[in-house]
Amino acid sequence: MGEFTLRQLEYFVAVLEHGSLTEAAKQSNISQAGASMAIAQLEKSLGMDLLIRTRSKKVAPTAAGQELGTRARRILAEAAELPAALNDGRDQMRGRVAIGCMTAISPRIIPQLLGRISRRWPDIRLEFVEGPAEELQHAVADGTLDLALVYSLQAVADVDLLVLTESRPHFMLAATHPLAARDSLRFADLAQEDVILLDVPPSAERVISMFRAAGVEPRVRWRSVVAETIRGIVASGQACSVTHVWPGMVPNYLGANIRLVPITDETPPNRLVAAVAPGVRRPRRVEEVIATAKDLASAAGPGDG
CATH class of the missing domain: 1.10.10.10 (Winged helix-like DNA-binding domain superfamily/Winged helix DNA-binding domain)
Known part of the structure; x- marks a missing residue:
């Protein structure tokens, strides 16, 4: 026929x-x-x-x-x-919403996001996958994911970016480190310190470039693809690291044995963003998930995560 x-x-x-x-x-x-x-x-x-x-x-x-x-x-x-x-x-607040989230971002926001969405809209089935920023954004562009939570510095060309909040790099130090009590630090202050980096492209490369832009060659001792491993090594005092911080990060996310210290050197502007497919009218449930993520990331809503 x-x-x-x-x-x-x-x-x-x-x-x-x-x-x-x-x-x-x-x-x-x-x-x-x-x-x-x-x-x-x-x-x-x-x-x-x-x-x-x-x-x-x-x-x-x-x-x-x-x-x-x-x-x-x-x-x-x-x-x-x-x-x-x-x-x-x-317009119905039910159905599946598929989120991609960078490995470095996921533990800081996904648990809260899952909790708040399930309480407000129990008929929304929130699913998430973790991975590299570029891979997740390509999945958004081809319709596999509804959105991806990434940093704007790692954005690709075929998605639109919805800004959730500003993000700034901080040094991650053991609470017992001699520099942990400082109000701020420069890359030069850690020139003689061993460093462990998140080895999920392009995270490590971005951090190394920030050190070098400040005239410092970092002493990269280890790399890891597991954020918990990095936190454990830092907490034990064996190395320091660099991580991005935004207003809505859970205060006790890193634990009592770690301190975050702002970096005073000039660094590239960065934002936590939701990458979405361009030119697509999103269902209300997806818009509400994005709005909730923005509230959590910017500390604009109640911390009920």
């Missing part, structure tokens, strides 16, 4: 309702030749005659035409209701 269009079905139903190609064409605002061609293409696609032409230029449906008329009216009615049905579904 070949392909046919809704427009062809509309013309066919118009012919049945008006009893002639001439009147159907007039009511459909097309030429009689156009209407006749559309019906002929429909018959060819279905491989059967649908109309009986009479000498009076009236037409009557064949048995197949009568059956098609019944089904075509149902199809056209459902097609007409489709936009409203989709809009209703878009």
